[in-house]
Amino acid sequence: MEIRQLMYFIAVAEELHFGRAAKRLGMTQPPLSQQIFKLEEYLEVKLFHRTKRKVVLTEAGHYFYKESVKINRNLHSIIQNTKLIDNGMLGTLKIGFGPDYGTLTKILKIYEQHHPNVQLQLEQMPTAEQLMALEKKEIHIGLLPGPIKKKNIESNVVAEHPYKVALPISHPLAKEVGGIDLQQLKDENFIMTPREIGPAYYDTIINICNTAGFHPHISKRTHELQTIIPLIAANMGIAIVPELVNYFNREEVVFLPIKNCDITMKNCIAWNVEARSPMIDLFIELVKSIK
Known part of the structure; x- marks a missing residue:
């Protein structure tokens, strides 16, 4: 699993639409769909219910989203603190x-x-x-x-x-x-x-x-x-x-x-x-x- 896959997943989970999520991420929809599929394969869990009309998080997807947001927040904090330490300010x-x-x-x-x-x-x-x-x-x-x-x-x-x-x-x-x-x-x-x-x-x-x-x-x-x-x-x-x-x-x-x-x-x-x-x-x- 790659960090970028978590970012892709969060975008889709928040937009509940692959097209809008792809636009938000600055990429096209096919590679985004492919990365979400690889993430589900890695986890051996279905994260979304997909139909032609809508995309819905599964129960496991809801949990994974909440934890992914925490990871993203912590990662941002870690990156900022790393920069502060490198600059002698932490x-x-x-x-x-x-x-x-x-x-x-x-x-x-x-x-x-x-x-x-x-x-x-x-x-x-x-x-x-x-x-x-x-x-x-x-x-x-x-x-x-x-x-x-x-x-x-x-x-x-x-x-x-x-x-x-x-x-x-x-x-x-x-x-x-x-x-x-x-x-x-x-x-x-x-x-x-x-x-x-x-x-x-x-x-x-x-x-x-x-x-x-x-x-x-x-x-x-x-x-x-x-x-x-x-x-x-x-x-x-x-x-x-x-x-x-x-x-x-x-x-x-x-x-x-x-x-x-x-x-x-x-x-x-x-x-x-x-x-x-x-x-x-x-x-x-x-x-x-x-x-």
Whole structure:
């Protein structure tokens, strides 16, 4: 049985006239009659009662018509969805992300407006886990500090955040609204994430402190950047954090600018070049166009 035979059958079943059905299909009546006969032969079922005056569906024909319409509808949907997938406009896009909720929210809001049929599967994970997931092709896109320097991972900067000093509100320097000279922090207890979790952030903070003439004393470590803030609120230390962490601000913590420091955290979208697809390409191009 061929798909076209179903289309021929539906036309005859709806017109109940071989001549009108043939005209609707853009063909002549003899080959149409032949195809319906072949379909009945294949099914070993009589689908129509034919007389010189009229064509009537048999009981089996009525059933076969209803099911054929469903098949036709489903086939149309399958074809349309196949085209959407081929154009990158249907499917599931897996995105890993870190603490930059502001940038993530901005990107997702615009992306969903353009591609409402794509399901977004989001998973929060540290930088190291995102890179591993990209390598293993477990996620399609990562939103993480960069740029990324790996041969099979490409990245594009989408946001830059200046670094600030986060202090407990009770700290003696908490009122230095004009900015902090990092030399004032050389004897402080720092809270940081381990290097294996986020090497870009860790190395940047060490570099900032070394440039200021000291190596930070790291008294506490936490596996997520945002969890540094409640530790500071509990007077367990201070931290140098990207401004994006303001998203998790608490009354007990103040964020102050750093004097003579123009280093920023560059957040990127990243992808595995060996796992490109139309859906990933569309996401990358859209994000690049966002100002």
